[in-house]
Amino acid sequence: MxxxxxxxxxxxxxxxxxxxxxxxxxxxxxxxxxxxxxxxxxxxxxxxxxxxxxxxxxxxxxxxxxxxxxxxxxxxxxxxxxxxxxxxxxxxxxxxxxxxxxxxxxxxxxxxxxxxxxxxxxxxxxxxxxxxxxxxxxxxxxxxxxxxxxxxxxxxxxxxxxxxxKSESDIVRFPYTQHMEQHVQRISKEIQNHRTTSNGVSDIFLAIKAIENPELLPIELRSSLTSVLKEVESDIKLEHNIDTYEAISYERHHLSMKIAEKSSRFTPKDKSNFIDRLDRLIMNPRYGFLSLPIFFGLMFVTIFYVGNFLTELIEPAFDFISGLYSPLKEWNQFAWFTVDGIVQGVTGAIGIVLPYFLPLVFLTAFFEDTGYLARLAFLIDNTIHRIGLHGKSVAAFILGVGCSVPAIYATRILESRRDRILTGILVPFVPCSARIAVIFALTAAFAGPIWAIVIFLYVILVIAVNGKLISLFLKKPIGLILEIPVLRMPQISMTFRKTWYKIIEFLKEALPFLILGSIFLGWIEYFDVAMYVDLLFAPILEYVLNLPEELGSTLVFGFFRKELILVMVNQALGVESLELLPLATAQVMTFIAFVTFYFPCFTTFIVIWKEFGAKVATGSAILSIFVAIGSALIFRFLFYVIEYFI
Structure with missing residues (x-):
């Protein structure tokens, strides 16, 4: 054994x-x-x-x-x-x-x-x-x-x-000053008389906790010490003129200082070096914000280009694998859709999500090891706290630019469930790489790059407004209590090791959901369920948003994979390129606004469900649909006004 x-x-x-x-x-x-x-x-x-x-x-x-x-x-x-x-x-x-x-x-x-x-x-x-x-x-x-x-x-x-x-360990416990030690020993004896289980925890520890904060004790033990604790608390306040918690804290601090004086020696540095001066500049409330555009620009450009490069590098291998089982479709379509679902799930994880997740995790680990991320959270906390968010939420929103799935997992760094839920609901509003591709492709073909910028600015507005509104129904956000680590140049080997740990953790947790989701998509396509779901979109598209009802199938497949929208929109309207789409600029911008915000992709929905539960996942999905419809109507009205006056 x-x-x-x-x-x-x-x-x-x-x-x-x-x-x-x-x-x-x-x-x-x-x-x-x-x-x-x-x-x-x-x-x-x-x-x-x-x-x-x-x-x-x-x-x-x-x-x-x-x-x-x-x-x-x-x-x-x-x-x-x-x-x-x-x-x-x-x-x-x-x-x-x-x-x-x-x-x-x-x-x-x-x-x-x-x-x-x-x-x-x-x-x-x-x-x-x-x-x-x-x-x-x-x-x-x-x-x-x-x-x-x-x-x-x-x-x-x-x-x-x-x-x-060892059969027995010689465990040392440092006695407190005489007056405090008398109280500890007195309560310890009382605990010894009333205690039923130990689990190896000493009576002395419980006695100290009883003085420090009685609420930390088990209820049955606390009730048996009520009278003696009142006497001790009164005596300590009379003797030391401070609360019992402060008295115990003072005892430990006094002991630690005595031990530190004996076992360590501190030699102050003669003058500040470059790192110290840089740190003071970054932490300056006025000038520190100048580092933010550099940081976000570096993160965005690196994630975008490295992600695209890795995707192009990986895609041919999966295309080759897809060709190996393509004959299966001729004699057993259900088996083909199932196998294709498995392959597409792996492709989604390794070929779509991982290429953007990898540079993000590496850069996050790198800047975390430098100590800059803690400073970033400190600098930005006051601004985003006004919309109910936490400074540490920034990491999740950055990750959302690559893919919403790892961004949802990134909310785990937030200590409060309230902050995790709010960030998890807002993260899907950040355009992922697939939606960014849709935005750039359609605006380039019809409206020009200025309207792509308008969309991204509008996204920031949507996140801010929704964050403020949702936070009204939640508890007030906790203040940012953050330890600022030393600013230093990290070891690259350490950064690679942290990245490796995160990648393994991500694959272990996300890969099964991606595969199951893709198999489910394959079965839906096999049984032709999408045709019936398409009918649900037609009234909204045609009568509310003034878009062709044929685009309903595009939105259905976009629910499973946003990157399919660019392919499906051409097929749905029977053209070979985006420039040939029979749509006015106003219709294209209305469509972009809807696609940017409507229902998170299937995998993101599953991950939100897994992380926060069914209620939060359902609420997030419903909110996204309302935001998408509202945003599309705003852009439709905006272009109506522009056309009317111009």
């Missing part, structure tokens, strides 16, 4: 915790929602010297006093699950603050090994950490690592194995 002891990786956000988990698990991970929440935990089985252990990557948290669902998951997992060892990932560049978290984790009484990450950044800032002294002070194993490069990971696993093999 394999060993089933559990190792939990705990640390503050941006400490390198998840990167270490990926190295330890070698990408052999599974994700699951923590009970009662939408927060996902990553876990994996790892082999250390022939024994198997379950390793869990817990959400990053600044302390075990949670302020959101992700931090709550970390706290409740450590409190309620049987954890045999904690790997505490410390950010060496934020040594004192990380030490406060380490001291709090040690209060749990669970065996622990400290992984001291980002030592190079600490050294660059002038901080020298003496790991031997630190290990002696904390009485735990300290292992310097580089999570990105995998350095020190072998030593870390060996130390973890040694700790797990």
């Amino acid at each position: 394999p060993t089933t002891k559990t190792i939990a990786i705990v640390g503050q956000p941006n400490a390198g915790k998840s990167t270490l988990f990926n190295v330890l698990s070698d990408l052999k991970t599974s994700t699951s929602n923590f009970a009662g929440t939408s927060v996902q935990l990553s876990e994996s089985m790892i082999n250390i010297y022939g024994d198997y252990f379950k390793i869990v990557d817990l959400p990053g948290t600044y302390s075990l006093n949670y302020s959101d669902n992700a931090e709550k998951v970390t706290y409740e997992f450590l409190l309620n699950e049987k954890v045999d060892l904690i790997i505490n990932v410390m950010d060496a560049s934020l040594f004192v603050r990380s030490l406060e978290m380490t001291i709090e984790i040690m209060e749990l009484g669970i065996p622990m090994v400290v992984a001291l990450n980002m030592m190079d950044e600490a050294k660059f800032s002038g901080l020298e950490i003496h790991q031997d002294i630190l290990a002696n002070e904390l009485n735990v194993s300290i292992v310097p690592i580089s999570a990105i490069y995998g350095k020190g990971v072998k030593t870390l696993t060996s130390k973890c194995y040694e700790e797990l093999r």
Whole structure:
């Protein structure tokens, strides 16, 4: 029987915790929602010297006093699950603050090994950490690592194995000042008398939490401590003239400062370098905005051209594969549509979505590692907060220019479900690469490039108005609390590694849905269902939008794949090129406005359903139809006014 002891990786956000988990698990991970929440935990089985252990990557948290669902998951997992060892990932560049978290984790009484990450950044800032002294002070194993490069990971696993093999661990807990320690010990004895389960968590930890924030305790335990907690709270306020939470925080800060003074030395830099001056310029509220056009322009141009290049590179291979099974259509059409659905699904993932997703993920990882993305969110947050969005939503909207599917997945970086839902509803309004191709092709053939610019400006207006209106029915957005990391030049190898992790994760999650969606499309085409669905569009197209009813089939197929619209519009109206379409400029612009916003493609709809549920997916689809009809009517009226006066 394999060993089933559990190792939990705990640390503050941006400490390198998840990167270490990926190295330890070698990408052999599974994700699951923590009970009662939408927060996902990553876990994996790892082999250390022939024994198997379950390793869990817990959400990053600044302390075990949670302020959101992700931090709550970390706290409740450590409190309620049987954890045999904690790997505490410390950010060496934020040594004192990380030490406060380490001291709090040690209060749990669970065996622990400290992984001291980002030592190079600490050294660059002038901080020298003496790991031997630190290990002696904390009485735990300290292992310097580089999570990105995998350095020190072998030593870390060996130390973890040694700790797990011990029959008993000598767990140190730092006593507080005399007056506070008396209260901790008193409550600890009360807890010992009333507690029924432990899961390895010490009575001391619960006693400290009872003083710090009684709401964090289990209900049955909290009710048994009501009277003693009132006495302790009154005594602490009388003695220290501060709240109990502040008193405990002061104790940990005092301890961390004492340990830091013994185990580290800081040498200030003589003068600021180019990076420091650049950082001050970017963070300047007035001049920092000058970097935004450069950033967005670089992202857009790179994603667009690299995406097109990769698509053209990949397409011939799939065309060749399609030719291999084409004879199947002659003797069994249903089988052909099914096989074609599978191939088209893979083509959609690798030939359409991935070419735009790859450069986006690479650039996002690159700018994230430089520290610029955090600064971007900070700069833009005040502006987009006015329409109910969060600064971090920017990444999803950028990704939406390539494809809405990975953009929906990108909403996971938002901590609040409210922000994730709002961003997920608005992302499909961003024209993806397929819709951008439709916009450019039709405006170039009929209206000229100026009208393409008008469409994109109108898209921004639609997102802003809908964001403001939808946010009226949601809770108020939370303020942006964001840690600004060090501005630095990233290692390209690290960026490639992060990109690889994201690509694998995307293919594992999105590919099955793309294949199933394409098979479903093939079956609809086989049974000729589209002809009946086409009838639903005819009244709207002919009487409301003043468009030929033959375009209904174009919209039906566009629902499944937006890039089919350019092909289907020629077939539907019986012409060989766009320039020959029997449509007036006003009709073309009305059609473009409708196509830009109507129903997200089938795959996007499925992904929204998967991420946010049926209600949000259905609401998003209905909203998009109303926005599309309204936008088409606006452009129809606009051209009516132009023609009337000109």
